[in-house]
Amino acid sequence: MEKKKFKMKRTNASQAPVPVRRKGLMRRWFSGIPLLGWFSGILVAVLLEHFLGDALTEVLGLPKIPVLFGFVTMLKKPALMPGSLVFIVLVYLIPVAVTARLGASAANAVAARLIRRSVGLSAGIHLLLLYACLHIWADVSAYRVLTLKLTLIAVMLTLSLNVINGYMGEFSCSHPGFMAVGAYVCSVFTVGLFVNDRIFGQALLPPFLAPYFFPVALILGGSAAAAAALFVAIPSFRTRGDYLAIISLAFMFIVKSVIENLEIIGGPRGLGSQPDLAGLPAVFVWTVLCVWIINNFVRSTLGKALNAVRDDELAAEAMTVNTRRTKMTAFLFAAFWAGVAGGLFAHVLRYVNPGTFGIQRLAEVLAMVYFGGLNSVYGSILGAVGLNLLGEALRPLELFKWILIPLLLILVMIFRPKGLIAFKEFDPKRVLMPRFRSE
Amino acid sequence: MALLQVEKMTHYFGGLRAVYNYHLSIDTGQIQGLIGPNGAGKSTIFNLITGIYTPTEGDIRLEGKSILGYKPHEVAAMGLGRTFQNMQLWRHMTVLEHVKMARYSKLHYGLLGAFFQTAARNREEAESEKKAHHFLKMFGVDHFADQNIHNLPYGAQRRVEMARALATEPKVLFLDEPTAGMNPEELKQMVATIRRVHEELGLAIFLIEHRLRVVMELCESIQTLVFGEVIAEGTPEEIRNDPKVIEAYLGKDLVE
Numbered sequence: 001m002e003k004k005k006f007k008m009k010r011t012n013a014s015q016a017p018v019p020v021r022r023k024g025l026m027r028r029w030f031s032g033i034p035l036l037g038w039f040s041g042i043l044v045a046v047l048l049e050h051f052l053g054d055a056l057t058e059v060l061g062l063p064k065i066p067v068l069f070g071f072v073t074m075l076k077k078p079a080l081m082p083g084s085l086v087f088i089v090l091v092y093l094i095p096v097a098v099t100a101r102l103g104a105s106a107a108n109a110v111a112a113r114l115i116r117r118s119v120g121l122s123a124g125i126h127l128l129l130l131y132a133c134l135h136i137w138a139d140v141s142a143y144r145v146l147t148l149k150l151t152l153i154a155v156m157l158t159l160s161l162n163v164i165n166g167y168m169g170e171f172s173c174s175h176p177g178f179m180a181v182g183a184y185v186c187s188v189f190t191v192g193l194f195v196n197d198r199i200f201g202q203a204l205l206p207p208f209l210a211p212y213f214f215p216v217a218l219i220l221g222g223s224a225a226a227a228a229a230l231f232v233a234i235p236s237f238r239t240r241g242d243y244l245a246i247i248s249l250a251f252m253f254i255v256k257s258v259i260e261n262l263e264i265i266g267g268p269r270g271l272g273s274q275p276d277l278a279g280l281p282a283v284f285v286w287t288v289l290c291v292w293i294i295n296n297f298v299r300s301t302l303g304k305a306l307n308a309v310r311d312d313e314l315a316a317e318a319m320t321v322n323t324r325r326t327k328m329t330a331f332l333f334a335a336f337w338a339g340v341a342g343g344l345f346a347h348v349l350r351y352v353n354p355g356t357f358g359i360q361r362l363a364e365v366l367a368m369v370y371f372g373g374l375n376s377v378y379g380s381i382l383g384a385v386g387l388n389l390l391g392e393a394l395r396p397l398e399l400f401k402w403i404l405i406p407l408l409l410i411l412v413m414i415f416r417p418k419g420l421i422a423f424k425e426f427d428p429k430r431v432l433m434p435r436f437r438s439e
Numbered sequence: 440m441a442l443l444q445v446e447k448m449t450h451y452f453g454g455l456r457a458v459y460n461y462h463l464s465i466d467t468g469q470i471q472g473l474i475g476p477n478g479a480g481k482s483t484i485f486n487l488i489t490g491i492y493t494p495t496e497g498d499i500r501l502e503g504k505s506i507l508g509y510k511p512h513e514v515a516a517m518g519l520g521r522t523f524q525n526m527q528l529w530r531h532m533t534v535l536e537h538v539k540m541a542r543y544s545k546l547h548y549g550l551l552g553a554f555f556q557t558a559a560r561n562r563e564e565a566e567s568e569k570k571a572h573h574f575l576k577m578f579g580v581d582h583f584a585d586q587n588i589h590n591l592p593y594g595a596q597r598r599v600e601m602a603r604a605l606a607t608e609p610k611v612l613f614l615d616e617p618t619a620g621m622n623p624e625e626l627k628q629m630v631a632t633i634r635r636v637h638e639e640l641g642l643a644i645f646l647i648e649h650r651l652r653v654v655m656e657l658c659e660s661i662q663t664l665v666f667g668e669v670i671a672e673g674t675p676e677e678i679r680n681d682p683k684v685i686e687a688y689l690g691k692d693l694v695e
């Protein structure tokens with residue numbers, strides 16, 4: 001009897017009119033589009049720009065295709081604002097939106113089929129599509145290529161620093177130092193082997209072999225950075241606290257002044273004439289590799305141990321976690337990726353000098369980590385891409401750029417103290433899944 | 440030979456004598472209790488045995504082998520699992536992740552597995568997840584598995600902490616005030632849970648408790664610690680009637 005009554009009550013409750021929270025028009029319009037759909041939309045947009053961009057700029061009275069979504073053009077010459085806006089809407093917004101929306105069901109079907117086959121295949125196709133978009137987009141100007149490469153390198157740096165500052169909860173300042181070690185070791189390797197150089201003499205190997213040895217050079221650079229990280233890790237992980245911040249900051253300055261005083265690698269003048277090895281495909285592949293491996297690591301129990309150490313080291317020890325080894329490996333691992341990023345950086349610019357790896361670089365990387373969000377792969381990608389592109393886009397503002405960006409950071413810190421997307425796990429399988437339209 | 444044997448353990452914090460000449464012997468399947476007023480050194484004894492501190496003097500043997508000088512995580516992997524007085528949980532982790540973490544020492548896939556998602560990693564992680572669910576079910580908190588630990592009510596957090604300790608598959612389980620801060624209803628449930636776990640797994644339990652009722656109900660043998668020294672040892676009945684214990688807890692005037 002009692003049970004029946006309860007049941008009746010429940011049915012009554014479910015029949016009562018429940019106030020439905022209506023989603024916004026945009027939200028409803030764009031729900032149910034899988035990642036594949038968005039990527040194809042972007043592909044359409046960049047193709048459109050590639051083939052019709054020049055014609056359209058002429059019609060709109062623009063001098064050339066706006067390189068960074070019209071930001072630079074609009075800030076430099078406000079008179080061109082309407083033209084730029086129309087260009088953005090016609091070339092980017094409308095094609096992306098229309099293709100994504102109209103192709104949603106087809107994209108969902110394809111995404112579902114791919115993911116059923118295998119996650120790896122689906123991920124590969126998504127990455128290929130993403131690469132195609134980036135390549136065609138960047139093809140328009142050399143400036144875009146450079147910006148894109150530097151942005152991808154920033155993603156690697158930010159994510160690797162997030163392993164220490166976010167996942168492990170320590171505060172490391174030595175990332176520019178690791179980057180410098182990686183950059184110089186990698187450069188010395190490639191310049192010494194493949195370039196007729198004033199310092200290192202005749203090339204030892206024919207230049208056509210260089211691309212095959214480039215991964216070796218990068219891994220060497222990363223390993224050197226990891227080895228250098230030992231000097232920071234051994235003294236500072238004996239205890240917890242602020243030691244790491246101080247020692248790592250000192251390390252960064254030591255690396256910088258050592259390089260400045262080593263005449264054999266150019267001293268303060270820097271080291272140039274690196275072979276042109278870091279094309280967009282190479283940088284893209286290394287970035288993807290970095291994100292994939294770091295994400296694998298932080299999602300495994302070995303990587304989650306970092307969170308345990310951060311949140312309560314004593315409990316981690318009591319639960320059989322070897323906390324010292326955990327901290328050391330994570331630190332060296334992060335340094336490795338900073339070194340690889342440094343190697344790529346040196347080969348993108350084809351010139352490095354010690355001044356690049358100073359306190360300014362440190363501030364940039366730290367800002368990207370804390371802006372994007374701690375303990376999150378999404379956050380690192382967002383932080384690196386966002387701040388890098390913003391920095392480029394606001395370049396015409398000159399001095400005011402350095403007021404606007406810090407202001408933005410302060411606002412983020414006030415409203416989202418842990419960053420924009422913090423503590424969110426990146427599950428590739430979830431991301432690649434087909435989406436169903438929500439009502 | 441006892442499972443866990445502590446002999447003549449003495450520990451000084453600087454000039455302060457925290458534990459003096461402490462003896463302990465626990466056999467498989469036994470529940471041993473340790474009571475004493477605040478500051479008597481109960482938690483220090485736990486920390487000494489589980490390797491957080493190294494005793495100034497004395498010896499600790501697990502299954503006849505000395506575990507002196509090993510790090511806490513090594514001692515834990517050898518079979519001394521523990522909970523903490525003020526639950527030491529990991530703020531940003533889910534319930535399932537808590538219990539999986541305790542199986543850290545049982546994973547063998549290594550760094551390469553962690554970096555590249557090898558088959559061995561997937562297999563071992565899946566296995567550890569299955570085990571973790573098993574321990575969560577044992578404590579009736581499996582339905583919280585994917586929730587962040589801080590969304591759970593207090594009693595459930597205590598249970599997760601115990602599930603986590605058991606996931607290390609200990610030979611001796613150290614419980615540091617498992618009923619601290621609980622209301623009478625939660626307390627009754629916790630006592631029942633401890634008893635059930637003890638019966639199901641047949642492991643030895645070493646229990647620190649403030650509430651005499653709980654210790655009296657659970658333990659076969661009890662030690663009373665005052666200022667780092669054991670002043671009385673025996674069955675609950677003997678302890679209850681020992682004038683020295685009553686004096687330590689209630690003061691001299693009341694006894695007279």
